[in-house]
Amino acid sequence: IERKETWVNHESKTPAELSIISERTDPAPGTHKVKYSSVVDDIEITHTAHNRQGFATGAVLAAEFIKGKHGIFTMKEVLGF
Numbered sequence: 001i002e003r004k005e006t007w008v009n010h011e012s013k014t015p016a017e018l019s020i021i022s023e024r025t026d027p028a029p030g031t032h033k034v035k036y037s038s039v040v041d042d043i044e045i046t047h048t049a050h051n052r053q054g055f056a057t058g059a060v061l062a063a064e065f066i067k068g069k070h071g072i073f074t075m076k077e078v079l080g081f
């Protein structure tokens with residue numbers, strides 16, 4: 001990843017660009033895929049949310065975490081990673 005200089009929201013063959021492709025498709029609540037492609041093979045990790053309960057729980061946890069705080073926070077901080 002050190003050789004990447006920027007990211008683009010489309011497929012790219014440029015070595016310095018990291019392709020990030022995002023699509024919103026209904027009715028799926030949320031499917032997220034991370035895919036690495038090379039001339040040798042593809043590696044893909046998929047997470048599929050079956051409903052929106054996890055998203056709502058994450059929003060509530062984040063709201064509870066930032067109560068009384070100031071600044072910009074990441075989910076990494078909220079979850080304590």
